[in-house]
Amino acid sequence: GESVGLHLPTLSVQEGDNSIINCAYSNSASDYFIWYKQESGKGPQFIIDIRSNMDKRQGQRVTVLLNKTVKHLSLQIAATQPGDSAVYFCAELPNAGNMLTFGGGTRLMVKP
């Protein structure tokens, strides 16, 4: 399939290590945030979301942290596996907005 993210920032981690992917969002009025995973040739896949009244939310092997003071979002993946290799996008929705806006993406490469 076609390659996604030929010129994206890349994070390379060893299998089994934890990964942290960061995202700086632009709109201080955003109140809903989503992390998506996109594998080559596929559409973005929902991972986890968080609303602005929270600063942390956990899922299965993933944690999202939200720092509204500095407009920063991060995705932590525990015990990273080869299947986690993909491009990760953060997306934000402004309060009362009607357009989910995506960031530029980070490529995660997991070394066996």
Next chain:
Amino acid sequence: GAGVSQSPRYKVAKRGQDVALRCDPISGHVSLFWYQQALGQGPEFLTYFQNEAQLDKSGLPSDRFFAERPEGSVSTLKIQRTQQEDSAVYLCASSQQGFNSPLHFGNGTRLTVT
């Protein structure tokens, strides 16, 4: 269906041709979205439907782009007189309730204009 389905998977068009891209959303999802994704970039919003009503088309890049969802289910994105800059992956997504619930994406249609 189990997920959002898009067809065709790949489309090659000669400059000037018209194309039509189809999206079948998840059954029962009221909201449907079209995004455009250029190589190496994040998806960019094109347009949004709530049932059959097109509530926002502010992202459509020109009047050559037209989207419809006449019965509130299947949607078609039409591009007239295609140009090389239209080459991209066109992603469709659906959700239960607008942007405030997670968008579920299809695998997209990769359009190449030669």
